Structure formats: C-alpha cells, structure tokens
Amino acid sequence: MKAEVCFRRQDGRVEARPRESVAALSLQSATPWRTFRWYSGRKHYSGTYGSATVRDHVIHESRLELARLLFADLDPSVRGIVAQPFLLKAEVEGTVRKHIPDYPLTCEGRPVVVDVKPRDRLSKPVVASTFAWTRxxxxxxxWRYEVWSEPPSAEPDNVRFLAGDRRDWLFSPELLQELRRFPLDGVALKDVARCVPGRAKERVRAAIHHLLWKDELRVDPTRPLGPATVLWGPA
Incomplete structure (x- = not known):
C-alpha cells in the first residue's frame, strides 16, 4: 500500500512525506491537523486536558477521547501524547483515501497510533473500512495501531477520580517516601491515614491517590473506589 503522512509544523508549514520516512518523534512537535468546530447544538464535548505526561494541554473532541487521554496519562510506558498531528493518505483499491488518527502515543518500544470510536459505531461499513486500511x-x-472504545464502566470513573492527583510536582517527596516504606498490602483506603501519624489525613489520602495513579499501589480496577477499597503493592 502506498501511503503518505502530512503534518503541520509550528510555523504553519505543511510537510508531506512517504509513510516509511516519518519518525514518531517528528510528530511530537506537529500542531493538530484540525481544531474544534464550535456551533450551537453540537453533540460532542470538546475541550483541552492538562496532561501530566507532557506537562501541556492536549485537545479532545469527545468525552470518549478525554477518557482515552486519561488512560494514556495513567500509563507509565507512555512518554508523549499528541492530538491529531497528521493526515494519512493512502491509495486503496485505486482510490485515494484520507484519515486523521486521534492520538499517536510515544511509548517504550513501538509508537502507538490510536483511533477512538464508540463501540456501537465500529460495525458501520465506512468506519470499518477506514480503520482497516489505516491499520x-x-x-x-x-508502529502499532489501536481502536479504543468504552472500557468497563468503573474503570474510567476511577481513573477520572485519580486524575485529580496526577501532578507529581504538587506532592511532598518526603510524604511519598514515608508511604512507600509502609507495608500497605491489604490496608483499606479509610485506614491509610492511621499509618502515618502526624500527617494531615487529607494530604495522606491525596498522596495515596497519587501513588495509585503512578501504579506504585494497586486496587481492583473493575470496582468503584471507596473507603473500603483495599490497597495492594505494585505487580
């Protein structure tokens, strides 16, 4: 398959290269190929997400895309996140096709190109055809290619909640080190503050949420977080 990648530099200059000559890192400085379309009655929820991974804002065009950004931010293997940085053009059965993937992720190992789509739309012929030639x-x-749809209901709620404590520069390194020294396996969230006497409960609780975000502690991701949630050490 003959394919071409078009991307826009910060100065507005557009480059078009054969797919084989495009490096993933070159896309990290590209600007979004398209931006938001605002109009009355718009059904999608657009906005910007403050990513802790890239320490910058990343755009999204729906709540489902926002959920994928949260999961990418949570993943310690992800090093870079860019929104819609390129237009992919390919000749498919004699016809030129075009598609703008949602999020290329720079990861340990191979880069991942992500398309986000509700599960009930994946079977539509146009969607299935587009994703097939894009893959x-x-x-x-x-590179790797991923089509991402709705995860189990409890997972995005938990990730969305923990994202409030995702920024590591807001936490006391001393408190985090204290918590790392305690054996927290089997301890319920409501009992963690007792393990660190002399520290404000609110700060301890927020620090535990941050360690969960960083995957230094674990919980059952399929169950909603609550006071009785039991903590476990890293896998």
Missing part, C-alpha cells in the same frame, strides 16, 4: 498503513510502518 494496514500504520502497522506496515512498524
């Missing part, structure tokens, strides 16, 4: 173009470049 072929991306994977033949040596």
């Amino acid at each position: 072929q173009a991306v994977e033949s470049r040596g």
Whole structure:
C-alpha cells in the first residue's frame, strides 16, 4: 500500500512525506491537523486536558477521547501524547483515501497510533473500512495501531477520580517516601491515614491517590473506589 503522512509544523508549514520516512518523534512537535468546530447544538464535548505526561494541554473532541487521554496519562510506558498531528493518505483499491488518527502515543518500544470510536459505531461499513486500511498503513510502518472504545464502566470513573492527583510536582517527596516504606498490602483506603501519624489525613489520602495513579499501589480496577477499597503493592 502506498501511503503518505502530512503534518503541520509550528510555523504553519505543511510537510508531506512517504509513510516509511516519518519518525514518531517528528510528530511530537506537529500542531493538530484540525481544531474544534464550535456551533450551537453540537453533540460532542470538546475541550483541552492538562496532561501530566507532557506537562501541556492536549485537545479532545469527545468525552470518549478525554477518557482515552486519561488512560494514556495513567500509563507509565507512555512518554508523549499528541492530538491529531497528521493526515494519512493512502491509495486503496485505486482510490485515494484520507484519515486523521486521534492520538499517536510515544511509548517504550513501538509508537502507538490510536483511533477512538464508540463501540456501537465500529460495525458501520465506512468506519470499518477506514480503520482497516489505516491499520494496514500504520502497522506496515512498524508502529502499532489501536481502536479504543468504552472500557468497563468503573474503570474510567476511577481513573477520572485519580486524575485529580496526577501532578507529581504538587506532592511532598518526603510524604511519598514515608508511604512507600509502609507495608500497605491489604490496608483499606479509610485506614491509610492511621499509618502515618502526624500527617494531615487529607494530604495522606491525596498522596495515596497519587501513588495509585503512578501504579506504585494497586486496587481492583473493575470496582468503584471507596473507603473500603483495599490497597495492594505494585505487580
């Protein structure tokens, strides 16, 4: 399959390169190929998300895209997140096709190109065809391709809650070190503050949420977080 990647530099200059010659890092400085469309009655929820991974804002065009950003921010293997930085053009069965993937992620190992779509729309012929040739173009470049739909209901709620404590520069390194020294396996969230006497409960609780975000502690992701949630050490 012959394919081309078009991306826009910070100065507005557009570059078009054969798929094989595009490096993932070159896309990190690209600007979004398209921006928000605002109009009355718009059904999608657009906005910007303050990513702790890139320490910058990343745009999203729906709540489902926002959920994928939260999960990318939570993933310690993700090093970079860019929104819609390129237009992919490919010749498919004699016809030129175009598609703008949602999020290329720079990860440990191979980059991941992500498209976000509600599960009930995946079977639509146009969507299925677009994702099929996009997968072929991306994977033949040596990158990974992912179509992401709604996760189990409790997971995005938990991630959305923990995201409030995602910024590591807001936490006392001393408090985090104290918590790392305590054996917290099997301890319920409501009892954690007792393990660190002399510290404000609110600060201890927020620090525990941050360690959960950083995957230094674990809980059952399929169950809603609550006072009785039991903590476990990293896998």
